[in-house]
Amino acid sequence: MRFVLWFYAINPDGTWRYAAGTLRRAKGWGKTPLLAALAIVEFIGPCRFSHFNAYGLPVAKRVPLPTVQIGATAYDQTEQTLEMIRGMLSESPAEKEYGLDIGKATIQFKSGKPGSIKPKATAGRTNEGNRPTFALMDEVHHWVGSNGGPDFYQVIKRNIEKTSSAGSRWVTTTNAYNPNEDSVAQQIHESEMVRMGLWLYDCLEGDIEPDELRDEDKVRQALREAYGDATWADIDGLTRTILYDRTTPDSTYLRFFCNRIAESSDGWMSKVEWDACHDDQDPIKPGDQIALGFDGSIRGDATGLVGCRLRDGKLFVLHLQENPRNPNLPDWEVDVLAVEAAVKRAFETYKVEWFYGDPPYWQEAIGRWSIEWGDDYVFEFWTNKPTRMVQAVERFRTAAMVQDLLHDGDDDLTRHVLNCVVREVPQGLLITKDSPRSKKKIDLAVCAVLAFEARADAIADGRLKRRRARVVGF
Structure with missing residues (x-):
């Protein structure tokens, strides 16, 4: 109620007190149902200033051409909000009174008059030019940059701003963000608009530090502070989970349940786990069946090539170039010929059954390798497509x-993995550097993931037991 009252607060001249709003709450607080309710209000409810009555109280009116958009980085991410909206409207008095056509993806008027609630997902320039009267952006x-979120946010914001004089606005919900990711949640929180009080920013945080997560009283109190009057939250159950579940990083508990901004500095792989996979008894030999993983750069990051033996999944490094970050070499670039030679040497030395390469900066080269070594052996693997990379x-x-x-036991591979x-x-979960500007490289780890995935696909294709025969056409 407090958030809704402030979000719909007006100035003495009837304009909005806040041009936009953000609600930051703990996981399970109920952010999505509230967004669904606001979408309905903006679609059919009186929610724009009309005039002051004789008693000096504001009177509202409906939006003439209500266009409510539910923004997300993928269409399936809008489904939860849409499901809430459909559930609230179906068989309600509003369905008949307003003549609503409640479809699976769109809510509109049966009479055909303008107005709708629709999902919108990141699609670059195809979203430019829309004129929403209200936009919801959940979670x-x-x-983040890898899924086009910041660019899509800017598109929605620009579209809203075109009709802001008529009362158009946007609202976002979020958990506490990871400051290493430069997410939209972080950009909003750090914006000058929030600092100046022009955008509403409503947040409840639990007062707790990472080293206090083993203290039962402090954990319970922090959860009560973060969930506020959300009486449905299982504070006792969440307390037990935080105290005794060691499978989840502490930063996750701080962000999602205590609603505190925390860096996910927890490593992907512990040294103990990685060292347990070390094997120096059975070296890789020429002629072994292998799969390859390649991740390339031009200047900034490292460029590497990692192999993975098919019969036992053993990883080894075939090539690595890292920017030395030497002030005397400001124009350092990857030696492309050395990369070409490394790939050629790998195919000539081993029986390469599957090759996955991340295309950015190297799409032309991967295309040539596919022609030279066989398009059923060399494939693109876009690591910036999260669904496949997460798996x-x-x-x-x-x-x-x-x-x-x-x-x-290669030292460089170990360093990059750790x-x-x-x-x-x-x-799900992706691997990344500890911050966008970090000098700690992880490129060989990415190569290793691609090589291991290539091995799995080669085995699934039956190549472990078959002998490779090349067919060359002229």
Whole structure:
């Protein structure tokens, strides 16, 4: 109620007190149902200033052409909010009174008059030019560069601002964000508009520090502060989980349940786990069947090539170039010819059954390698597509935990793997650097994940037991 009252507060001239709003709450507080209710209010309710009555009280009117958009980085992320809206409207008095057509993806008027509630997902320039009267953006701590979230947020904001004089606004919900990710949630929180009080920012945080997460009284009190009057929250159950569940990083508990901004500095892989996969008894030999993973750069990050033996999942490094960050070499670039030579040497030395390469900066090269070594052996693997990458990262991590993968102890590969931290996206967990500007490289870890995934696909294709025969056309 407090959030709604402040969000709909007006100035003496009837204009909005706040041009936009953000609600930051703990997981399970009820942010999505509230957004659904606001969407309905903006669609059919009197929610725009009309005039002051004889008693000096404001009188509201309906939005003439209500266009409510539910923004998300993927369409399936809008489904929860849409499901809430459909549930609230179906078989309600509003359905008949306003003549609503409640579809699976769109709510509109049966009479055909203008107005709708529709989902919108990141699609670049195709969203430019829309004129929403109200936009909802849910869980914007997941809106990061890898899924196009910040760009999409800017598109929605620009579209809203075109009709802001008529009362159009947007609202976002979020959990506490990871400050290493530069998410939309972080951009809003750190914006000058929030500092100046022009955007409403409503947040309840639990007062607790990371080293206090083993103190039962402090954990329970922090949860009560974070959930406020959300009486449905299971404070006792959440307290027990935080105290005794050691499978989840402390930063996750701080962010999602105590609603405190915290860096996910917890490593993806512990040194003990990685060292347990070390094997120096069975070296990789020329002629072994292998899969390859490649991740390339031009100047900033490292460029690497990692192999993975098919019969036992053993990883080894075939090539690495890292920017030395030497002031005397400001124009350093990757030696492309050395990369080409490394790939050629790998195919000539081993039986390469599957190759996955991340295309950015190297799409032309990967295309040539596909022609030279066979388009059923060389494939693109876009690591910036989270659904596929999340699955590959999870398989790699699970295999390491049960020692279904091995490595030869290469120092650079070990360093890159231990540099990785996890970042949560709607699809699951990805690996990333500990901050966007970090000098700690993780590129060989990415190569290893691709190589291990390539091994799995090669085995699934039956290549472990078959002998490779090349067909060359002229």
